[in-house]
Amino acid sequence: MAIKLIIADDNSFIREGLNIILSTYEEFEVLVLVNDGDEAVEYCKNHDVDIALLDVRMPRMNGVEATKQIVDTTGTKPVILTTFDDDEYILGAIKNGAKGYLLKNNDPERIRDALKSVYYGTSIIQDEMLDKLKSSLSNNEQVAEVKIDTSLFTKRELEIMAFIAKGYSNKEIAEHMYISGGTVANYITTILGKTGLKHRTQIAVYYLTGKVY
Structure with missing residues (x-):
């Protein structure tokens, strides 16, 4: 069964280009192309969509707000498309539950693999974006300092958080730690419970920056 996608971007060149690229892969079915976050939210509410690929900057409703509404009202997984100068939006998207963060200049194969992983x-966030987020947070005086209290976590939990921050999947973590995928999932559930976070990408940002979002 094909993964059902929508593409939301106010740049018709980007929108049509992504459609052409993703439609060449049999794993995907592009259901619709829309111009803004408002259209993306409405479509996801009324159709069975697996992944919404959202630009960050769009008229009427940006990708950050669209992410929140899609997560709150549908089962669709939002994935943010971004550029290097959009990092101020990414923390909001993380808080709102986006499942992936991709740079627009990625190779088609990398986009394909990331969407399949989501x-x-x-959850997928590229190393380049994590580095920029860490730098941005360190220079933002308005962000409250929240340091990781290692006493809250077991050695195994800290190892798993480190692997998540490096972008490893549950399967890859299981292989490196010689445990089952189910055990990894249980550890992640425990970490989320201890931190009050909602998903893996928030764990990665928390581990790398010491900030909770």
Whole structure:
């Protein structure tokens, strides 16, 4: 069964280009192309959509707000498309529950692999974006300092958080730690419970920056 996608971007060149690229892969079915976040939210509310690929900056409703509404009202997984100068939006998207963060200049194969990973349950954020977020947070005096209290976590939990921050999937973590995928999932559930976070990408940002979003 194909992964059902929508593409939301106010730049018709980007929108049509992504459609052409993703439609060449048999794993995907592009259901519709829309111009803004408002259209994306309405479509997801009324149709069965697996992944909404959202630009950050769009008229009427940006990708950050669209992410929140899609997460709150549908089962669709939002994935943010971004550029290097959009990092101020990414923390909001993380807080709102986006499952992936991709740079627009990625190779088609990398976009394909990332979307498949999101579909199968792994949150994706590129190393480049994590580095920019860490730098941005360190220079933002308005962000409250929240340091990781290692006493809250077991050695195994800290190891798993480190692997998540490096972008490893549950399967890859299980292989490196010689435990089952189910055990990894249980550890992640425990980490989320201890931190009050909602998903893996928030764990990665928390581990790398010491900030809770």
